[in-house]
Amino acid sequence: MQSFKKIIAVSLIFAVMFATSSFTVSMHYCCNKLVDMAVFTKAKVCDAALQAQTNPSKKCSFEKKGCCDNKSIVKEGSDNLQKTTFKMENQNLVFRHTFFYAYINLFEGLVQNVVPFLNYDPSLIPKDFQVLHEVYLI
Structure with missing residues (x-):
């Protein structure tokens, strides 16, 4: 390349x-x-x-x-070449940097499936609050 x-x-x-x-x-x-x-x-x-x-x-x-x-x-040669300048504003630079960083990291895979709450026990619920307050989801 x-x-x-x-x-x-x-x-x-x-x-x-x-x-x-x-x-x-x-x-x-x-x-x-x-x-x-x-x-x-x-x-x-x-x-x-x-x-x-x-x-x-x-x-x-x-x-x-x-x-x-x-x-x-x-x-005959030509002398009508135009010089161009490449001026990048700060906002465009930040956007492009963020876009390329997110795009490149989009395709990186994780080594293993990480579950952050695997070692924690669920909280104890002593009473059923929906039945106690008679609030039901329809």
Whole structure:
């Protein structure tokens, strides 16, 4: 149970961090093929080794100026988080404490059945008072 709470807490931390942070993914395409991809920085453009390769289709060559393309994906972070305060009044605190204490102790069983008057003798009644005063329960 404790490890489950820790996993949930860490996942919520990462969710808030991802929602509030911003980043950019930059991609460089040559001949409609992804050449370089970078996160937080600009992607590198075609280097001399790629320009020296031969292209069998001849539709797009690395020597052409308009063949390469840069694309970027920008994820904007949000700053509209609201800070909440948890203020508990004394009456609510006493009620919750009493409620949880009573609820937890509700399910505790006794070790044995305790009868507090087991060792005491009943009182002696010398006369029947109902008959003496002629008072009957109906």
